[in-house]
Amino acid sequence: MTTTVTDYYQPGWRGQRHACPACDWQGDSRQMEMELHDEQSEYACPQCEFPLLVVLHPDLARVQAAAAAGNAEAQEQLAILASAPPPH
Ligand SMILES: [Zn+2]
Numbered sequence: 638m639t640t641t642v643t644d645y646y647q648p649g650w651r652g653q654r655h656a657c658p659a660c661d662w663q664g665d666s667r668q669m670e671m672e673l674h675d676e677q678s679e680y681a682c683p684q685c686e687f688p689l690l691v692v693l694h695p696d697l698a699r700v701q702a703a704a705a706a707g708n709a710e711a712q713e714q715l716a717i718l719a720s721a722p723p724p725h
Pocket of ligand 1: 661682684685687
């Protein structure tokens with residue numbers, strides 16, 4: 638079964654253990670194969686590529702809200718966005 642994380646800033650999803658229903662592999666997101674898309678990151682089983690975890694990317698409003706709430710990662714991301722050159 639594929640787990641979808643809709644709130645990127647919810648604590649704990651990176652270290653949560655998942656069991657692959659296809660090959661019985663077990664582990665957390667750090668051990669999975671990550672594929673980055675515009676709207677989401679997908680994490681797949683490193684053994685059989687079964688999609689185990691989908692993390693929806695936060696939009697700017699959510700990043701700003703999380704940063705305002707004191708989330709260090711969101712504050713870092715806002716700083717990166719602020720220093721990025723404007724699109725042409
Ligand atoms: Zn697997």
